[in-house]
Amino acid sequence: MRLRGGAEGTRSPSRALDYLRQSWTDLRAARPFGLQLARASACLVSATLLTGILGYLYWTAAARGASPGTVGYAAALVSAMALVSALGGIGAGLGMTYVLPRAGARWSATVNAALALVFLVSALLALGFVCGAAALRVQLGELAESPMQLWTFVATCAFWSTSLILDDVLMVERCAGLLLLRHAVAALVRLGAVPIVIGLWGDDAGFGLAAAWGASALISTAIVVAPFFRRNPSGRQFRADLDIRAVTQVLPLAVKNHGYVLMAMAPYLLLPLMVSNMLSLEDNAYYYTTWMITMQLLTIVTSTNNALFAHTASAGVLDRRHLNQVLVAMLAVVVPAALFLLIAGQAALGLLGSGYGEHGGPLLVWLALLAIPKTVTELYATVMRVRRRFGAAVRLISFGSISTLAVAGATMRAWGLPAVGIAYFSCFSAAALYCAYDLWWRADRHRQKGGPRSAAAWLPRT
Numbered sequence: 001m002r003l004r005g006g007a008e009g010t011r012s013p014s015r016a017l018d019y020l021r022q023s024w025t026d027l028r029a030a031r032p033f034g035l036q037l038a039r040a041s042a043c044l045v046s047a048t049l050l051t052g053i054l055g056y057l058y059w060t061a062a063a064r065g066a067s068p069g070t071v072g073y074a075a076a077l078v079s080a081m082a083l084v085s086a087l088g089g090i091g092a093g094l095g096m097t098y099v100l101p102r103a104g105a106r107w108s109a110t111v112n113a114a115l116a117l118v119f120l121v122s123a124l125l126a127l128g129f130v131c132g133a134a135a136l137r138v139q140l141g142e143l144a145e146s147p148m149q150l151w152t153f154v155a156t157c158a159f160w161s162t163s164l165i166l167d168d169v170l171m172v173e174r175c176a177g178l179l180l181l182r183h184a185v186a187a188l189v190r191l192g193a194v195p196i197v198i199g200l201w202g203d204d205a206g207f208g209l210a211a212a213w214g215a216s217a218l219i220s221t222a223i224v225v226a227p228f229f230r231r232n233p234s235g236r237q238f239r240a241d242l243d244i245r246a247v248t249q250v251l252p253l254a255v256k257n258h259g260y261v262l263m264a265m266a267p268y269l270l271l272p273l274m275v276s277n278m279l280s281l282e283d284n285a286y287y288y289t290t291w292m293i294t295m296q297l298l299t300i301v302t303s304t305n306n307a308l309f310a311h312t313a314s315a316g317v318l319d320r321r322h323l324n325q326v327l328v329a330m331l332a333v334v335v336p337a338a339l340f341l342l343i344a345g346q347a348a349l350g351l352l353g354s355g356y357g358e359h360g361g362p363l364l365v366w367l368a369l370l371a372i373p374k375t376v377t378e379l380y381a382t383v384m385r386v387r388r389r390f391g392a393a394v395r396l397i398s399f400g401s402i403s404t405l406a407v408a409g410a411t412m413r414a415w416g417l418p419a420v421g422i423a424y425f426s427c428f429s430a431a432a433l434y435c436a437y438d439l440w441w442r443a444d445r446h447r448q449k450g451g452p453r454s455a456a457a458w459l460p461r462t
Contacts (some may be wrong), residue, residue, distance in 0.1 A: 088122025091258025156214025366421025
């Protein structure tokens with residue numbers, strides 16, 4: 001007995017030492033990945049926070065200088081432009097995330113062909129949107145009556161889509177710093193345009209406020225393109241190659257990711273239009289400004305997932321250790337930030353005017369809490385897309401987005417703006433519970449006990 005006890009006594013410290021050595025090895029092995037992801041995430045978060053802060057100043061200046069109806073009209077136009085730009089992007093940027101790291105000599109041809117295709121598709125969709133709105137005699141259809149406004153709207157959508165594709169290229173090529181520069185320039189251009197537009201047109205400045213977004217996309221893209229193609233970490237050499245056949249490699253992956261992105265953006269793009277038509281343009285001004293404030297929190301989640309996707313999509317590998325690291329890091333930032341937003345957000349709304357704080361305050365509470373379930377659902381969707389299991393990601397986001405729109409549409413007239421926040425939080429909380437069950441508990445049960453197959457069962461333990 002003593003011999004066996006002694007043997008066990010000598011093996012226990014050995015096991016402990018082996019465990020510590022392995023843990024240290026794993027930590028060191030994860031460090032390069034963590035540092036790269038942290039840098040990219042920091043640049044993305046900084047870009048979105050800077051854009052959000054300057055965007056808040058943009059809408060504050062607009063609200064102070066123009067009526068709520070004018071601000072609501074500008075917000076509806078910006079939402080329509082964002083919708084067309086999202087559709088026109090056809091997922092090309094996400095598709096190139098899989099392809100560009102291994103494109104070799106076809107790199108320039110692939111990038112140029114994708115940018116040209118997105119520009120053309122977005123322009124055609126913008127033209128079709130205005131013509132359709134005019135035929136149906138709905139809001140924004142009046143743009144068709146003014147050739148100048150029509151073609152400005154078309155150009156804004158085309159340049160906006162192209163700039164978003166460039167953002168994906170910058171992320172893949174580890175140039176997140178230039179992405180930060182582009183967003184900073186774009187936000188400053190928009191902010192600088194507000195006093196000029198309002199000074200020239202006053203309460204008729206709604207269209208001019210929205211058109212500033214197209215000008216900002218064009219100017220910021222032009223500033224960033226030159227340094228990127230002159231010098232970048234991957235040593236890519238830009239050439240004037242344009243081979244439309246190069247996008248055939250991108251489009252299948254682009255279309256699958258595009259379905260996910262469109263469903264994810266559906267509430268963001270459609271709710272302002274629903275609020276404008278079901279409530280009023282004034283209510284849309286209150287909704288949109290409240291959303292812009294809470295977006296500073298939600299973009300922390302989105303930016304981290306975008307960086308994670310850009311770093312792992314090409315390899316198609318994301319192990320359990322890295323996944324847990326990202327989740328813990330995100331929650332450590334998101335939870336305190338949500339609490340801070342609950343306190344500071346009310347004051348930020350109050351600076352816009354008394355009506356903004358009164359109508360947007362209850363909505364802000366629900367949208368701040370939304371960041372917690374969003375952390376889980378977006379991470380789950382990223383895992384599925386990295387492994388090219390697009391069906392699981394699309395089903396998840398479709399449930400969250402469609403149910404949010406349905407619940408908000410059914411309750412908005414009775415409950416007003418808070419109905420939007422309640423719908424958002426409750427629907428994505430239900431989706432987050434399923435994600436946590438499938439990604440951790442069910443996957444472990446399948447791996448250890450041979451239980452029912454999970455969409456996340458492939459995740460390796462390391």
